[in-house]
Amino acid sequence: MNELSPRALRELTGVHPALVAVVTLAWTYLNSDYEVIDGIRTHAEQRNYVRRGVSRTMNSYHLPWKGNGLGHATDIVPMVNGVPKWPNAYAAWKDIEQAMKRAARELGVPITWGGDWKNRWDKPHWQIPRGFVWKGQGGKAPPVKQPSNTNNSDAFKVSLKYVLNHEGGYVNDPHDPGGATNRGITIHTLKRWRKRDVTPADVKALSLRETAQIYEAHYWDTLRLDDVPNGVDYPLFSCGVLAGIGTAAKIMQRIVGTEADGRIGKNTMAAFNAYLGRVGRAAFIKQFCADWLAYLEGRKGWARYGRGWRRRVRGVRDVALVMAKADKKPDINRRLIKEPKAPKTSLWGALKSFWRNW
Numbered sequence: 001m002n003e004l005s006p007r008a009l010r011e012l013t014g015v016h017p018a019l020v021a022v023v024t025l026a027w028t029y030l031n032s033d034y035e036v037i038d039g040i041r042t043h044a045e046q047r048n049y050v051r052r053g054v055s056r057t058m059n060s061y062h063l064p065w066k067g068n069g070l071g072h073a074t075d076i077v078p079m080v081n082g083v084p085k086w087p088n089a090y091a092a093w094k095d096i097e098q099a100m101k102r103a104a105r106e107l108g109v110p111i112t113w114g115g116d117w118k119n120r121w122d123k124p125h126w127q128i129p130r131g132f133v134w135k136g137q138g139g140k141a142p143p144v145k146q147p148s149n150t151n152n153s154d155a156f157k158v159s160l161k162y163v164l165n166h167e168g169g170y171v172n173d174p175h176d177p178g179g180a181t182n183r184g185i186t187i188h189t190l191k192r193w194r195k196r197d198v199t200p201a202d203v204k205a206l207s208l209r210e211t212a213q214i215y216e217a218h219y220w221d222t223l224r225l226d227d228v229p230n231g232v233d234y235p236l237f238s239c240g241v242l243a244g245i246g247t248a249a250k251i252m253q254r255i256v257g258t259e260a261d262g263r264i265g266k267n268t269m270a271a272f273n274a275y276l277g278r279v280g281r282a283a284f285i286k287q288f289c290a291d292w293l294a295y296l297e298g299r300k301g302w303a304r305y306g307r308g309w310r311r312r313v314r315g316v317r318d319v320a321l322v323m324a325k326a327d328k329k330p331d332i333n334r335r336l337i338k339e340p341k342a343p344k345t346s347l348w349g350a351l352k353s354f355w356r357n358w
Contacts, residue, residue: 003027006226007217008036015039016070018109018134019126023074025103026096033079033263034096037124037217040064040071052194056120061127073127076100093123100126109134156220159234160212162319163241166312170204175304182206184241185214193218219245224264228272231281231324232288238316239292242309251291255284281324289317 004012004027012020023036041049041062049055061073078092097113104111110129114122167184178186180200190198190206193214219240220226225233240248246262253260258271276284293313296302302309 005035005221005224007221011036011039012074013039014064014069014071015074016068016072016128016132016134018107018132019072019074019111019128021107021134022100022103022109022111022126022128023076025107026099029099029102030095032092032095033265034076034092035079035221036074036076038062038075039073052196054195061130065130067131072130072132073125075124076126077124107134155230155233156216156225158323159220159225159237160215162234162316163215163238164211166238166315167241172200175301180204183208183211185211189214189218215241222264223248224269227269229276229281229324230326231320231322232276232284234320234323235285235288235292235316238312239288242312243292243295247295248292251288251295255287255291282321285317285320285324289313289320 004024008023012023027034039062041060043058043063046055046058046060046063049060050058062071064071076096078096093115097115100111100113110132112127114125114127164183167181170180170182172180178188180187180203182203183206185203185206187198187200187203190203193210220237222245223236223240225237228236236248236252239251249262249264249268250260252264252272253262253268256268256271256275258268293310296309296313297306
């Protein structure tokens with residue numbers, strides 16, 4: 001039986017309970033990976049979607065309706081290797097269409113699919129009528145699981161502060177295959193996020209708010225970091241940003257002894273929890289960072305970027321060990337834990353060391 005991910009639960013918060021129940025039941029019928037990528041929106045977010053051409057109206061069903069304050073729409077997409085996939089996924093869209101319509105029919109909820117629209121189809125989109133009053137199907141509606149731990153949101157914010165501290169601002173290094181990059185978000189990532197072509201100027205103008213949204217949706221949620229304990233989440237997140245979410249997942253999977261396919265699913269999480277139970281967080285953090293560094297040492301860019309990469313991995317390890325040892329709700333307002341700096345060596349000291357080892 002498939003379960004909604006932590007991200008799906010967050011996105012569905014504030015959405016009409018009838019639609020949430022349909023999604024929850026539909027998830028039990030699905031055979032592939034799907035994700036809820038949008039639920040209720042603020043008016044500011046909707047204006048941004050309209051400005052970017054993602055939406056065409058300020059009368060969206062994603063907005064809280066004045067009659068009950070609830071959203072009446074959600075967006076669901078198929079996932080391939082942890083990444084949303086829109087084109088060339090006919091079978092996946094058919095699967096979610098059948099599951100959602102079956103669940104809505106069984107629960108007595110009138111539902112509209114954007115894939116059935118004639119003028120402009122929107123396959124991820126599902127909505128129910130505003131003002132719909134639903135009492136369940138004979139009181140047998142499936143229980144809707146609610147987001148469990150507000151600590152997870154704070155954990156993301158704390159880890160994001162550290163990642164942004166490493167990533168810095170806008171760069172366009174010709175030696176970096178990622179191209180124009182701002183706060184660690186490459187031009188290719190921003191293009192996938194906005195679903196249209198972007199320019200280096202767009203990357204340079206990237207806001208901190210949108211940066212956080214990308215990091216949470218594409219990295220944190222894909223790696224299921226709401227499901228891992230304090231301290232362990234940060235190195236997985238930082239590795240995913242620097243080396244790719246598939247690489248971070250495979251390193252984790254090799255350590256815990258499960259199939260290294262780059263996808264974090266139920267089997268991986270079960271093996272991960274069992275491994276942590278045997279060796280503890282600190283041992284996992286040290287092993288993960290050692291394997292991450294070994295991976296980076298084999299990359300083509302090691303000669304140019306290796307010194308900075310090594311410093312980053314060691315810093316992440318040391319901070320993660322402090323987080324794991326504290327084992328308490330992170331304080332998003334506290335100053336960053338200072339990471340160890342490489343010792344400064346004067347020119348004269350370097351010469352003396354050279355002659356001493358000659």
